[in-house]
Amino acid sequence: MTSTNRRQALMGFATLSMALPLLAQAASAQQPVDPNAQPQPNPPGSGDPAAYVQQTLTAGSFSMQTSQLAVNKAQNPRVAEFAGLEVREQQTVAQILSATGQAAPQLPQDKADMLAALQAQDGGPEFDLAYVDSQIAGHQELLAIQQQLSGMTQASVEVITAKLGEQAIASHLAMLSRLREDLTGQAG
Numbered sequence: 001m002t003s004t005n006r007r008q009a010l011m012g013f014a015t016l017s018m019a020l021p022l023l024a025q026a027a028s029a030q031q032p033v034d035p036n037a038q039p040q041p042n043p044p045g046s047g048d049p050a051a052y053v054q055q056t057l058t059a060g061s062f063s064m065q066t067s068q069l070a071v072n073k074a075q076n077p078r079v080a081e082f083a084g085l086e087v088r089e090q091q092t093v094a095q096i097l098s099a100t101g102q103a104a105p106q107l108p109q110d111k112a113d114m115l116a117a118l119q120a121q122d123g124g125p126e127f128d129l130a131y132v133d134s135q136i137a138g139h140q141e142l143l144a145i146q147q148q149l150s151g152m153t154q155a156s157v158e159v160i161t162a163k164l165g166e167q168a169i170a171s172h173l174a175m176l177s178r179l180r181e182d183l184t185g186q187a188g
Helices: 003-029 049-073 077-100 109-120 125-147 157-187
Strands: none
């Protein structure tokens, strides 16, 4: 990973770390829910915060589990380094979203199958490429999830996380794309 990539990743982690107190404050400042109130529809183009949390935790759990695997199996040092950074980031996001009171659901069958396929592979160039490809697909999914809320203006844990996450994920996709180019260039 280049020094620019490391710097970008560290800045992303620093931003998330600095946001923790703001997220806690936003969560505690939310109005209590009135059990007699009629549900209000979300504004056009916005997402459901509860669904956002579940989707983010599910996709993040897959990303973290595959990255934990890659920390030990990756042959390419840059792949292993990215995997370690991803594990720490997903742990941080899960910690932040725990302020909502929701827990990560089980992996859906398609993601469980992809994880099992990676677990069955031996370490080496093929594993590295399969891991990077799974991360690209996972990050594209995570980006779409973040975009459900990132345009909203309310100061909630979910919206702030989506805003920060969108930028970090875009950066990760750029890093993963370069990694993939390097890996396919080495194989060819």
